[in-house]
Amino acid sequence: xxxxxxxxxxxxxxxxxxxxxxxxxxxxxxxxxxxxxxxxxxxxxxxxxxxxxxxxxxxxxxxxxxxxxxxxxxxxxxxxxxxxxxxxxxxxxxxxxxxxxxxxxxxxxxxxxxxxxxxxxxxxxxxxxxxxxxxxxxxxxxxxxxxxxxxxxxxxxxxxxxxxxxxxxxxxxxxx
Amino acid sequence: xxxxxxxxxxxxxxxxxxxxxxxxxxxxxxxxxxxxxxxxxxxxxxxxxxxxxxxxxxxxxxxxxxxxxxxxxxxxxxxxxxxxxxxxxxxxxxxxxxxxxxxxxxxxxxxxxxxxxxxxxxxxxxxxxxxxxxxxxxxxxxxxxxxxxxxxxxxxxxxxxxxxxxxxxxxxxxxxxxxxxxxxxxxxxxxxxxxxxxxxxxxxxxxxxxxxxxxxxxxxxxxxxxxx
Numbered sequence: 001x002x003x004x005x006x007x008x009x010x011x012x013x014x015x016x017x018x019x020x021x022x023x024x025x026x027x028x029x030x031x032x033x034x035x036x037x038x039x040x041x042x043x044x045x046x047x048x049x050x051x052x053x054x055x056x057x058x059x060x061x062x063x064x065x066x067x068x069x070x071x072x073x074x075x076x077x078x079x080x081x082x083x084x085x086x087x088x089x090x091x092x093x094x095x096x097x098x099x100x101x102x103x104x105x106x107x108x109x110x111x112x113x114x115x116x117x118x119x120x121x122x123x124x125x126x127x128x129x130x131x132x133x134x135x136x137x138x139x140x141x142x143x144x145x146x147x148x149x150x151x152x153x154x155x156x157x158x159x160x161x162x163x164x165x166x167x168x169x170x171x172x173x174x175x176x
Numbered sequence: 177x178x179x180x181x182x183x184x185x186x187x188x189x190x191x192x193x194x195x196x197x198x199x200x201x202x203x204x205x206x207x208x209x210x211x212x213x214x215x216x217x218x219x220x221x222x223x224x225x226x227x228x229x230x231x232x233x234x235x236x237x238x239x240x241x242x243x244x245x246x247x248x249x250x251x252x253x254x255x256x257x258x259x260x261x262x263x264x265x266x267x268x269x270x271x272x273x274x275x276x277x278x279x280x281x282x283x284x285x286x287x288x289x290x291x292x293x294x295x296x297x298x299x300x301x302x303x304x305x306x307x308x309x310x311x312x313x314x315x316x317x318x319x320x321x322x323x324x325x326x327x328x329x330x331x332x333x334x335x336x337x338x339x340x341x342x343x344x345x346x347x348x349x350x351x352x353x354x355x356x357x358x359x360x361x362x363x364x365x366x367x368x369x370x371x372x373x374x375x376x377x378x379x380x381x382x383x384x385x386x387x388x389x390x391x392x393x394x395x396x397x398x399x400x401x402x403x404x
Contacts, residue, residue: 004291011279078275079288081236082336083264085257088292168236170275171227171348 005095023104061154080167189242217389268337272349327358
């Protein structure tokens, strides 16, 4: 079922791309400010930003869960008609949300690895470039774990909304 | 008719709705027996209660009173999980609006019924191919619903309804959005499934499709007025 959640996620191209980009940006910014907070270069302000970004990620997860369940009510109702339980649908919705966050995490990791590699490569030739932004791996992993943790609240919301989807909706005519 | 032959037995079924302050009696003391392997047409004008009857017989809606014995089990008091399992194993649905998932291809739509099962993907794919072959739509397996005609969409929906070899297929106005030629094809296909797979089929319609059924039930104002 998780693989099918990934399939459904990828097929929802526009929503998937938009949310992946937002998650990518948020994960990067949060990791960056955690990095600054640990460094102490930005003082207390860095941690305030971290809290704001965590709050934003919570809002984003709730919004994503709401969009996935509400916009596709007829699909979930049809799935209920053909024998899906509420749990089956929750696995699909949760998988879609989780996959989007994980893709955001991997994009950040990839981008940072490439950035670090390019800087190291140029410096090897004798140049002395100081990287503008180089975030350690630990804040990125920590941020992603918190983001995934925050999504549990989104899963609870999704489950409550999935419970309310009555299979009978699938039999209503589109015009109704 | 022995008890063993009966697939669906509705006993004294009542259902009321409240709409805009008024009480609408959608089903009034409905009694009905449908034998295993029967092709039944439920016919009547809009608002006569035929869709409510279909919903109640499939466990999508609960009756206010009465019993629905589906393949020996009273589903009027079953839990939601039990009803889900019943639908997954014993019932296939065909909808007027096809209800295919637009972001999935034809074969993925058919396969989706078996996603929550323990079957391996290869086995699911083989069954979906067989179901699409049964409805003569194999050449369209990789097409998305938007790339299919109305008749093709409904055939795909029928493939989805038969992939798990259900005991009963419930079709709600399956030809409601189709032209006369596609209507013939779809009804012919349901008849073929009924004969070859011995699947019990219930078709709810406001059109005159009696010629396809073994039995036609006419409804009016929540009551069965005639069985032919």
